Amino acid sequence: MDKVRVGIIGVGNMGTAHSAMILNNQIKGAELTAVCDVREERRNWxxxxxxxxxxxxxxxxxxxxxxxxxxxxxxxxxxxxxxxxMKAFENDLHVLCEKPAGVYTKQVRAMNEAAAQADKVFAIMYNQRTNPAFQKVRDLVVSGELGEIRRTIWVIDWYRSQSYYDSGSWRATWAGEGGGVLINQCPHQLDLWQWTINMMPKRVQAFCNFGKYRDVEVEDDVTAYVEYENGATGLFITSTGMAPETNRFEIYGDRGKLIVEDNTITFWRNRIPETQFNQEWKGGFGLPENWKCEIPVHGIETGHGGIMTNWVDAILHGSPLIAPGEEGIKGLTLSNAMHLSTWTDAWVELPIDEDQFFEKLQGRIAQSSYDEGKAEDKTLDVKGTY
Structure with a gap:
């Protein structure tokens, strides 16, 4: 096989963009042969x-x-x-899935099991993994340059007005989207949070505010605290009600700290590890000598096209995946844990109790303002209008 015949399911914003990239020969080795959409106007288009x-x-x-x-x-x-x-795997097809992998980990776990049985190439559209800045951060952490991780902090805002939410009855509803800022805007950051440091928390305590800044039923403001197996701690703070927006990722380790902001990496590097300094220093007040380094970032972010090309290359040539589909459950686990912690007002241990989460989610879906059977936009297959 020298070409992968690709079908796109859902010709909304992202499906349309993906089809254009393939038709314009931007995805080497891919051929667009089919699309589908339940909306007649999109099929006509x-x-x-x-x-x-x-x-x-x-x-x-x-x-x-x-x-x-x-x-x-x-x-x-x-x-x-x-x-x-899962239907695609049953029919022996390769799959590239837009983010998020799903709404709850119970369904995503079943998807992952189906993928393993099918033994097909399965990827997820975590296009921000192609960002050279985050690739460099992961390299610095995994290589040990930062030493043992001690603390992570990510503050990420996505300003959204009420008119944005009013643009579709499915938006910001439990029945339509399955959540708010965590499931719609933050899947990339939740993925990068665990991917760059190469570890998941062991437990989560979160405080989600539902409809705090906007007239919505889901979360629009979140503060989550996590603990890792090695004793490190972390904070994840996000909102759609803050202007101006902030996007700042901080990672602290034994050998210094990394700050990622405005696509720039700054590394305050301790000349010797803090642990060593603490053992050797006898002068009372003191601080390890540290150097402020601007870390060079090479390359360009290839985005959606990079992930699609990588998926096709994996099918044709066995290339390693940038974003294996099975890893979609990790970021979703974090958002599910934050919801569950808020709903139960308690710590949530990972892996989460998937049955408990599913039960509580169903209760919120039952009370949701969105009725798929009655909504005019019930067949809206939009993706990517975050």
């Missing part, structure tokens, strides 16, 4: 704009069983990701 060689289907099942594709890109609402991926 596809027929008019994607060319005669691209078959247009109404449902994912029709596309998946068509024999027109070798792999699918899933760009549908959050709740559908796992179900569609």
């Amino acid at each position: 596809a027929r008019e704009n994607l060319g005669d060689d691209v078959e247009v289907y109404r449902t994912p099942d029709e596309l998946i069983s068509s024999d027109r594709v070798d792999g699918v890109i899933i760009a549908t609402p959050h709740y559908q990701h796992s179900e569609i991926a």
Whole structure:
């Protein structure tokens, strides 16, 4: 096989963008052969704009069983990701799934198990892993340059007005999206938080505020505290109600600290590890000598195209994946744990109690303002309008 025949499921914002990249030959080795969307207007758009060689289907099942594709890109609402991926695996197809992997880890775990049984190439659209700055941070941590991790802090704001939330009845609802800022805006940061330091917390205590700044039923302001197995601690703070926005990631280790802000990495490097300084220093007040270093960042962020190209290369040539699909459960575990901690007003140990989370989520879905059966935009397959 010298080409991967790709089908895109959901021709909303992201599905449309992905199809354009493939048709414009930006994804080497990929050929767009099919798309599907439950909305008639989007199917009509596809027929008019994607060319005669691209078959247009109404449902994912029709596309998946068509024999027109070798792999699918899933760009549908959050709740559908796992179900569609599992159907694709059952039909011996490769899968690239938009973020998040799903809404709750119980469904994502089932997806991961189906992927393992199918033995197909499975990736997730964690396109920010292609950012050279975060790749460099991971390199500095994993190589031991920062020493043992002691503390992490990420403050990330996503300003969203009420009119943004009012633009779709599915937005910021338990039934429509499955959450708020954690499930919609923050999946990339939650993934990078654990990916760059190469470890997950052992327990989480979180304080989610629901409708604090906007008239929404889900969380729009979150402060979470975590503890790691090695004794390190962490904070994750996010909101859609803060202006101006902040995006600042701090990592503290035995050998200094890293600050990532405005796509720049600053490393305050201790000349000797703090542990060694503490053992040797006898002068009372004192501080290890440290050097402020601007870490050079080389390369460009290839984004969505980079992840798609990497997925195709993995199918054709066995290239290692930048964002293996199975790793989507890690960031989702963190957001599920933050919700569950707030709902129970207690620490949540990882791995979380998936049945307890699912039960509490269902209670909120039952009371949600969004009714898929009645909403005018019930078939809205948009992705990427974060």
